[in-house]
Amino acid sequence: xxRNEKILLSALRGRRTMRPPFWYMRQAGRYLPEYRELRxxxxxxxxxxxxxxxxxxxxxxxxxxxxxxAAILFSDILVLxxxxxxxxxxxxxxxxxxxxxxxxxxxxGLDGSDVEGRLAPVAETVSRLAAELPEAVALIGxxxxxxxxxxxxxxxxxxxxxxxxxxxxxxxxxxxxxLIDLLVQATVIYLRMQVAAGAxxxxxxxxxxxVLPEADFRRWVVAPTAAIVAALKAESPRVPVIGFPRxxxxxxxxxVRETGIDAVGLDTAVPPSWAAAxxxxxxxxxxxxxxxxxxxxxxxxxxxxxRIVDALAGGAHVFNxxxxxxxxxxxxxxxxxxxxxxxxxxxx
Amino acid sequence: xxRNEKILLSALRGRRTMRPPFWYMRQAGRYLPEYRELRxxxxxxxxxxxxxxxxxxxxxxxxxxxxxxAAILFSDILVLxxxxxxxxxxxxxxxxxxxxxxxxxxxxGLDGSDVEGRLAPVAETVSRLAAELPEAVALIGxxxxxxxxxxxxxxxxxxxxxxxxxxxxxxxxxxxxxLIDLLVQATVIYLRMQVAAGAxxxxxxxxxxxVLPEADFRRWVVAPTAAIVAALKAESPRVPVIGFPRxxxxxxxxxVRETGIDAVGLDTAVPPSWAAAxxxxxxxxxxxxxxxxxxxxxxxxxxxxxRIVDALAGGAHVFNxxxxxxxxxxxxxxxxxxxxxxxxxxxx
Numbered sequence: 150x151x152r153n154e155k156i157l158l159s160a161l162r163g164r165r166t167m168r169p170p171f172w173y174m175r176q177a178g179r180y181l182p183e184y185r186e187l188r189x190x191x192x193x194x195x196x197x198x199x200x201x202x203x204x205x206x207x208x209x210x211x212x213x214x215x216x217x218x219a220a221i222l223f224s225d226i227l228v229l230x231x232x233x234x235x236x237x238x239x240x241x242x243x244x245x246x247x248x249x250x251x252x253x254x255x256x257x258g259l260d261g262s263d264v265e266g267r268l269a270p271v272a273e274t275v276s277r278l279a280a281e282l283p284e285a286v287a288l289i290g291x292x293x294x295x296x297x298x299x300x301x302x303x304x305x306x307x308x309x310x311x312x313x314x315x316x317x318x319x320x321x322x323x324x325x326x327x328l329i330d331l332l333v334q335a336t337v338i339y340l341r342m343q344v345a346a347g348a349x350x351x352x353x354x355x356x357x358x359x360v361l362p363e364a365d366f367r368r369w370v371v372a373p374t375a376a377i378v379a380a381l382k383a384e385s386p387r388v389p390v391i392g393f394p395r396x397x398x399x400x401x402x403x404x405v406r407e408t409g410i411d412a413v414g415l416d417t418a419v420p421p422s423w424a425a426a427x428x429x430x431x432x433x434x435x436x437x438x439x440x441x442x443x444x445x446x447x448x449x450x451x452x453x454x455x456r457i458v459d460a461l462a463g464g465a466h467v468f469n470x471x472x473x474x475x476x477x478x479x480x481x482x483x484x485x486x487x488x489x490x491x492x493x494x495x496x497x
Numbered sequence: 498x499x500r501n502e503k504i505l506l507s508a509l510r511g512r513r514t515m516r517p518p519f520w521y522m523r524q525a526g527r528y529l530p531e532y533r534e535l536r537x538x539x540x541x542x543x544x545x546x547x548x549x550x551x552x553x554x555x556x557x558x559x560x561x562x563x564x565x566x567a568a569i570l571f572s573d574i575l576v577l578x579x580x581x582x583x584x585x586x587x588x589x590x591x592x593x594x595x596x597x598x599x600x601x602x603x604x605x606g607l608d609g610s611d612v613e614g615r616l617a618p619v620a621e622t623v624s625r626l627a628a629e630l631p632e633a634v635a636l637i638g639x640x641x642x643x644x645x646x647x648x649x650x651x652x653x654x655x656x657x658x659x660x661x662x663x664x665x666x667x668x669x670x671x672x673x674x675x676l677i678d679l680l681v682q683a684t685v686i687y688l689r690m691q692v693a694a695g696a697x698x699x700x701x702x703x704x705x706x707x708v709l710p711e712a713d714f715r716r717w718v719v720a721p722t723a724a725i726v727a728a729l730k731a732e733s734p735r736v737p738v739i740g741f742p743r744x745x746x747x748x749x750x751x752x753v754r755e756t757g758i759d760a761v762g763l764d765t766a767v768p769p770s771w772a773a774a775x776x777x778x779x780x781x782x783x784x785x786x787x788x789x790x791x792x793x794x795x796x797x798x799x800x801x802x803x804r805i806v807d808a809l810a811g812g813a814h815v816f817n818x819x820x821x822x823x824x825x826x827x828x829x830x831x832x833x834x835x836x837x838x839x840x841x842x843x844x845x
Contacts (some may be wrong), residue, residue: 312823315789321798359744362787362801362819363768396707398746399771420711423747439710441663449667453710471710475660 157218157287160433160465161350161389161412168493169458169466170218172289173443173483175473176211177223181480183210184262193370194239195231198224204274205281212286214480215487218349219287222343226293226354229335230302232267233259249305251313253324261331264338271339272346276294279347289349290348294355294394295332295373296321302328311360318369325369337380344385352383352391352414358404359416366400367407374408391435395472405431417471421460433465438486440470446482451489458493505566505635508781508813509698509737509760516841517806517814521791521831523821524559525571529828531558542587543579544818546572549790552622553629560634562828563835567635567698569689570623574641574702578650580723581616581617597653597743599661601672609679612686619687621696622746627695640688643721643744650676659708666717673717681721685728692733693821699729700739700762706752707744707764714748715755722756730757739783743820754778765819769808781813786834788818794830799837806841 154162157170166200178184187206191197198204207223227245231237235258236248250256265272278288292298301307303314318325340351358370359482378390393414394404405413415436424434438457442450458468469488474483502510505518526532535554539545546552555571575593579585583606584596598604613620626636640646649655651662666673688699706718726738741762742752753761753776763772763784772782786805790798806816816838822831 310789310820310823312789312792312825315787316793319787319790319793320795358747359766362765362785363770364801364804365768365787394745396744396766398707398744398766399749399768400766401747417710418707418714418744418746420746420747422711437710439663439667439713441658441660442667444660445664445667447668453712456712472658475658477660 155218155285155349157288157467158349158389163433163465165465168462168490169468171468171487171490172217172219172221173211173474174221174470176215176217176221176483177207178474179476179479180474181210181214192233194225195228195237196393198228200394201270201274201277204271205277208274208278209281211483212282213384215483216491217487218285220278220282221289221352222271222278222291222348224271224274224291225289226298227301228268228341229264229273229292229298229332230265232339233261233331233335235259235302244307245301247301247305249313250302250328251317252321253327256324256328256331259331261335265342268339268342272342275343275346275348287349288342288347289350289352289391290343291352291354292336294358294370295329295336295377296361296369297355297357298332299325299328299369300357311357315361315365318365322368325330329369329373333376336377340381341384344381344388348388350389350391352393353377355392355394357396358394359398363400366397367403370394370397370409371404374404374410378409382430402427412465412467414469415471419471421457422456424446425460425463426473429461429464429466433467434461435467435469437469437471440475440478443470443482443486444475444478446479446485449484450486454486454489501710503566503633503635503697505815506697506737509814511781511813512761513813516838517809517816519816519835519838520565520567520569521822522558522569522818523562523640524565524569524831525555526822527824528822528826529562531557542573543576543585546576547618549618549622549625551623552619555827556622556625556626557629559831560630562833564839565835566633567637567834568626568630569637569700570619570626570639571697572619572622572639574639574646575649576616577612577640577646577680577687578620580612580681580687581609581683583607583650592655593649595649598650598676599659599665600669601675604672604676607679609683612698613684616687616690620690623691623694623696635697636696637700637739638688638691639700639702640684641845642701642706642718643684643725644717645679645703645705646680647673647676647717650703650704659705663709663713666713669834670716677717677721681724681754684725688725689732690730692729692736696736698737698739699759700741701725703740703742705744706742711748714745715751718742718745719752719755722752722758726757750775760813760815763819767819769805773808773811777809777812777814781815782809783815783817785817785819788823788826789821791818792823792826794827794833798830798834802834
């Protein structure tokens with residue numbers, strides 16, 4: 150093991166580490182009082198994400214409190230549709246609202262020619278973080294996967310049945326492919342920009358990977374992700390890419406085998422013992438404590454975390470949650486969990 | 498094969514049938530103009546479910562239009578909390594709203610002593626349907642699984658993160674167990690009543706089975722379902738019970754092996770080829786066309802349905818959707834799909 154290598158990067162490169170490195174999805178966010186105070190300084194959430202002073206500070210807040218092994222850029226997956234020219238708003242309480250793009254005619258209104266220019270503030274945030282982070286803390290950049298970003302772009306926000314986005318994909322697969330291709334290209338530009346600015350690992354969030362039948366999963370989840378991974382690896386072979394196909398169920402293994410990702414994030418429902426047998430021989434795994442366990446805390450939280458660590462001790466493992474931290478999480482529970490994880494040791 | 502046995506029951510008893518029998522989850526509902534007309538005759542949705550004249554007619558409407566191989570009782574899984582004394586309302590557009598029960602103190606306000614009395618109208622609906630249905634059409638009764646019903650009872654409605662119900666289960670598993678036990682008892686009473694009134698098969702809907710980690714899945718999904726199945730089988734060994742643990746992912750197999758259910762419903766994301774190898778040797782399987790395929794219709798619908806039928810042709814299969822029909826479904830697409838399924842033949 151390279152003695153100077155950050156523990157998160159060691160694990161993502163497939164090494165068993167002395168303890169599993171840890172970070173938490175949504176470790177920056179509304180459950181922290183200092184975040185709520187900071188958030189009040191910008192009007193819109195998009196402005197907040199695109200103001201480096203604020204995004205840097207939001208990213209650093211949980212690092213100061215919990216000393217996790219990684220920081221993840223504070224941003225949102227929907228800055229990409231915004232950079233393509235789609236109208237994106239965040240309403241308090243109701244989630245994101247987008248001017249829906251539902252067909253090839255709508256696609257004509259999008260413009261992928263200035264992703265770098267429009268997202269330059271994100272590059273600035275990443276480079277300032279790279280300079281300011283404590284030495285041992287790795288910096289993770291991220292983007293939404295094309296399928297998941299497309300669900301918001303086509304549905305115009307969140308959805309229960311995904312009838313609009315699947316409807317387009319089923320009715321007119323070639324037209325929908327054009328949207329996905331545009332997203333692949335823009336995502337590659339956006340992630341290369343993050344790597345150039347100092348991101349040391351990348352996570353691709355595919356929050357809605359689990360709603361597709363198998364053939365469509367391969368076309369709209371696996372293939373676009375594989376294209377992004379190939380493009381990133383061609384330029385930056387040493388930057389690990391973590392894929393998070395939430396809800397993929399028994400298609401997790403196909404996702405790992407067919408996308409070329411370097412590590413895989415497990416959602417809460419994936420049995421760690423199954424992941425140890427089926428996935429960990431292929432790639433390092435990351436996950437997967439139920440975020441509600443961090444709301445309830447106490448012995449139950451430590452016991453559940455310990456079961457995950459034990460089940461995945463035979464290979465490379467990054468400890469994380471199975472989904473993002475919940476706004477009602479008591480920060481002291483995150484402090485306690487971080488102490489617990491910091492105290493773990495296993496034979497190297 | 499018993500020549501007089503209904504094709505649905507043959508398949509649910511493990512026999513390969515000449516063609517897969519079919520029915521559709523939410524085959525009665527808002528996508529049908531005659532349903533919307535009928536629905537307008539009752540004020541509240543609960544009143545609608547509990548008025549036998551209306552519930553019988555709603556159940557029969559899709560039978561007349563599509564001649565599926567089964568009718569499913571028109572009702573809602575939330576009649577059970579209502580029968581336990583919880584306040585339940587259905588608001589147009591926002592889904593169900595319940596007076597949330599979040600702890601042991603709240604449990605004291607529930608009363609399981611008159612489930613049969615309060616749900617007597619459902620028994621009347623079932624017995625009238627048993628008399629009125631065409632000879633070849635099987636009658637399916639149903640209930641929500643305790644875990645899924647509990648999510649609505651504790652969250653007070655739908656949820657995104659299930660923080661309230663999981664919070665109770667994690668913080669106070671013994672207290673939450675008391676709620677689950679009450680639901681198991683009430684569900685057994687309710688389903689026995691349906692069988693006594695003429696239901697020939699039962700489906701247990703566990704819509705939110707997929708949000709739990711493995712250990713909690715075993716305790717809150719598998720164990721209560723196993724208890725219900727055992728109680729039903731003790732009295733009515735010939736009535737098949739279909740379990741539908743939506744989203745269970747790689748825990749589908751444990752669910753099948755450990756609950757004792759007679760058949761299993763597959764959600765849209767389950768690969769049929771995987772189900773053919775892992776589940777179909779154990780029990781008949783039911784599913785799993787994406788309901789959005791019935792919205793888009795056309796060649797893509799037939800091709801997707803054909804792939805499922807082919808993949809599951811080696812064993813007992815009931816054709817269905819992977820989730821309920823969507824309100825925007827054109828009824829003529831259901832007509833076309835039903836014709837397609839009716840025309841299938843395979844060597845017996």
